[in-house]
Amino acid sequence: MSTRSLSLGCVGFALFGLGTLTLALEPQGTTLNWGLRIVGLICLSVAVLLHVDHLSYRIGRPAVYLMIAGVTVQALRCVPFIFLPSAFSSSGWVTFYYTALSLSFVLFGLGLLMVAVHKRTQLSSASGPADATESVDSSGSATRDVTVHASYLSLISAAVGCLIQGAAYFQFGGSQFSWAMLLVGPLLIAVGLISHIDHLTARIGRAAVVLGIIAVVLIAMAPVPFVIDPANYVAPSWNSYYWACWSFGFLSAALSCAFVGRHKAQV
Numbered sequence: 001m002s003t004r005s006l007s008l009g010c011v012g013f014a015l016f017g018l019g020t021l022t023l024a025l026e027p028q029g030t031t032l033n034w035g036l037r038i039v040g041l042i043c044l045s046v047a048v049l050l051h052v053d054h055l056s057y058r059i060g061r062p063a064v065y066l067m068i069a070g071v072t073v074q075a076l077r078c079v080p081f082i083f084l085p086s087a088f089s090s091s092g093w094v095t096f097y098y099t100a101l102s103l104s105f106v107l108f109g110l111g112l113l114m115v116a117v118h119k120r121t122q123l124s125s126a127s128g129p130a131d132a133t134e135s136v137d138s139s140g141s142a143t144r145d146v147t148v149h150a151s152y153l154s155l156i157s158a159a160v161g162c163l164i165q166g167a168a169y170f171q172f173g174g175s176q177f178s179w180a181m182l183l184v185g186p187l188l189i190a191v192g193l194i195s196h197i198d199h200l201t202a203r204i205g206r207a208a209v210v211l212g213i214i215a216v217v218l219i220a221m222a223p224v225p226f227v228i229d230p231a232n233y234v235a236p237s238w239n240s241y242y243w244a245c246w247s248f249g250f251l252s253a254a255l256s257c258a259f260v261g262r263h264k265a266q267v
Contacts, residue, residue, distance in 0.1 A: 003261060005047045010257035012043030017250030024243035027236070028088045034081040040250075041075035058147045060118030066111035073104040102169035105185075109162030116155040119148035154196040161188030179226040186220035205263030211256035218249035 019036030023029050048055065048068055055064045077100035080087055087093040123146060148155075161184070168181035193200070193213050200209045222245035225232045232238040 002051060003264070005051045006257055006261040006264070008043045008047035008050070010254050010261070012040045012047060013250050013254035013257060015040030015043065017247045017254060020243055020250060021247035024240040024247060027239060029081060029085050031082050031085060034078050034085060038075050038078045038082065041071055041078075045071045045075070059115045060121075063111045063114040063118060066107050066114060070104040070107035070111065073100050073107065077101060077104075098169045098172040102166045102172075105162045105166035105169060109159045109166060112155055112159035112162060115148055115150070116152060116159070119146065119150070119152070119155070122146045122148060149199050150192075150196050154192040156192075157195065158189045158192030161185045161192065164188065176227060176230050179223045179230060182223040183220055183227055186216050190216040190220065204260045208256045208259035208263060211252050211259060215249045215252035215256060218245050218252060221245050222249075 015036045017040075019029075019033045019040060022033035022036075026033070045068055048064065048071070052064055052068075077097050080093060080096070088097070163185075164181050165185035168178045168185060171178045190213055193209070193216065197209055197213075200212075222242045225238045225241065233242070
């Protein structure tokens with residue numbers, strides 16, 4: 001990944017984290033805080049778009065487009081609140097916000113599933129007979145590259161985690177079960193990262209991997225008080241705790257991107 005893409009990713013995560021932090025201080029947010037979140041998400045989208053050809057080769061074009069669509073939906077859900085931050089206290093707009101968030105996680109989950117499909121296609125192709133233009137190994141099979149190094153366990157765990165997140169946000173705050181789903185979803189994503197830790201460490205460095213896992217775990221911690229008692233969500237202190245977990249999760253992701261850049265410069 002290019003330095004420019006990594007820099008944009010780092011800035012995007014940091015801006016989104018800082019914008020979310022203000023929600024911990026001001027429940028309705030401000031024009032500035034919603035603007036920071038949108039600009040942060042735009043930076044993340046541009047970071048992917050700058051790398052779209054290589055990513056399409058590595059994980060498949062459908063997966064890349066689904067993930068870009070997911071980030072775009074996340075940005076669009078914040079737009080109304082730039083113009084009227086107080087709308088975040090309106091039940092109708094809150095429903096819109098979390099429905100869009102639900103859709104974005106479904107898109108992320110489908111994107112990860114398409115990565116698994118891309119891997120399966122590559123493996124099937126690699127095990128097939130070679131054509132006239134391809135080299136063969138000792139068994140007579142074609143020696144084509146498999147560009148998806150993540151295991152099926154990693155991909156499916158993360159995909160299911162995203163889909164669970166999507167289902168939970170569709171009924172956000174409605175029950176103890178939906179809060180529990182918001183806890184289980186990120187933990188499954190963390191499992192996906194941890195099961196791929198050796199390869200990721202070699203590719204991007206241990207510090208970046210650890211910070212990435214910490215980011216997901218922080219987000220998983222956000223709903224814990226509400227799993228215990230859903231009524232806690234209306235308490236200002238616990239509401240602030242929820243947004244602070246999300247904020248520090250994204251700030252940790254920003255640090256992870258910074259360490260990826262450092263690792264890239266050293267190798």
